[in-house]
Amino acid sequence: MDKHSKPGAFTRLRNYFLTGFIVVAPLTITIYLIWTFVEWVDGWIIPYIPAVYNPETYLPFEMPGFGLVMAIIIITLIGFMTASFVGRSIVNMGERFLNRMPLVRNIYSGLKQIFQTVLSGQKGSFTKVGVLEYPRRGLFAIVFIATDTKGEVDQRLKEKGKDTVSVFLPTTPNPTSGFLLFVPKDDITILDMSVEEAAKLVISAGLVAPEYGEEGEEIPGVLVEGNKEEAVQKIVEMANKPPPAKPKPARRTTKTTAKRRPSARSKTSEKS
Numbered sequence: 001m002d003k004h005s006k007p008g009a010f011t012r013l014r015n016y017f018l019t020g021f022i023v024v025a026p027l028t029i030t031i032y033l034i035w036t037f038v039e040w041v042d043g044w045i046i047p048y049i050p051a052v053y054n055p056e057t058y059l060p061f062e063m064p065g066f067g068l069v070m071a072i073i074i075i076t077l078i079g080f081m082t083a084s085f086v087g088r089s090i091v092n093m094g095e096r097f098l099n100r101m102p103l104v105r106n107i108y109s110g111l112k113q114i115f116q117t118v119l120s121g122q123k124g125s126f127t128k129v130g131v132l133e134y135p136r137r138g139l140f141a142i143v144f145i146a147t148d149t150k151g152e153v154d155q156r157l158k159e160k161g162k163d164t165v166s167v168f169l170p171t172t173p174n175p176t177s178g179f180l181l182f183v184p185k186d187d188i189t190i191l192d193m194s195v196e197e198a199a200k201l202v203i204s205a206g207l208v209a210p211e212y213g214e215e216g217e218e219i220p221g222v223l224v225e226g227n228k229e230e231a232v233q234k235i236v237e238m239a240n241k242p243p244p245a246k247p248k249p250a251r252r253t254t255k256t257t258a259k260r261r262p263s264a265r266s267k268t269s270e271k272s
Contacts, residue, residue: 035064038064038065038067038068039064041067041068041071042064042065042066042067042068043067044067044071045067045068045070045071046066046067046070049067049070054066095108126144126145126146126168126195127145127195128144128145128190128191128195129142129143129144129145129190129191129193129194129195129197129198130142130143130144130145130167130188130189130190130191131143131188131189131191132167132169132181132183132187132188132189133187134169134181141169142169142170142198142201142202143167143168143169143170143181143183143188144167144168144170144195144198145165145166145167145188145190146165146166146167146168147165147166148164148165148166149164149165149166149182150166153182157182162184163184163185164182164183164184164185165182165183165185165188166180166181166182167180167181167182167183167188168180168181169181170199170202171202172202172203172205173202173203173204173205174203175199175202175203192212193210197209197210
């Protein structure tokens with residue numbers, strides 16, 4: 001039997017189906033999640049909008065997303081008012097009131113710190129990714145490096161000669177849950193991949209990872225197993241880059257001695 005025989009019709013149809021499924025499935029799930037989020041926000045906001053200002057009162061059909069638009073406008077106005085002196089005073093009064101409530105103050109302060117860290121782009125957010133030998137020797141796990149260990153934990157560990165960092169060890173496939181670990185700096189191997197790429201690696205259980213070039217050059221957005229054609233195309237593009245222009249060698253200048261033409265006097269002397 002010929003090794004290079006063409007695949008059968010069923011094999012081609014199966015490959016076409018899998019290719020289409022890979023394209024359609026992520027798009028469908030993304031649209032579904034966005035639509036679910038829009039409906040969830042509409043369900044919370046629209047009941048509180050007066051009927052006079054609700055366009056669905058005057059239209060024979062529903063307007064999905066109107067509640068989301070109103071929520072964005074309201075949040076923006078609250079932020080605008082909070083930026084003023086009067087708004088900050090009102091917010092401080094509300095926070096002082098919440099801090100007097102035993103259970104509520106812990107929840108509010110924790111959520112406020114999380115949102116400020118994630119959305120404000122402060123230094124406390126995850127900026128580096130590392131590999132830690134965990135949970136035993138020979139096994140390694142992805143960790144997000146938060147910051148150097150601070151407070152009492154840092155002082156107690158430094159008394160034992162431990163210079164540690166605070167890292168977050170995410171779980172698969174949900175990276176929002178995990179473990180807080182205080183690890184010596186020497187036990188962590190820093191990676192070049194970004195936090196977003198590491199999150200994709202954790203969520204996909206290792207199926208999606210950035211390729212890594214021979215000289216340490218990262219090729220982002222390439223699937224390790226599935227997207228081989230794109231990886232090959234990127235590698236070919238890198239290989240086809242024109243080499244840097246070599247400096248042209250300096251031209252050698254050769255001195256030429258011009259032959260002297262015999263003068264008229266020399267010609268007459270030769271004749272005589």
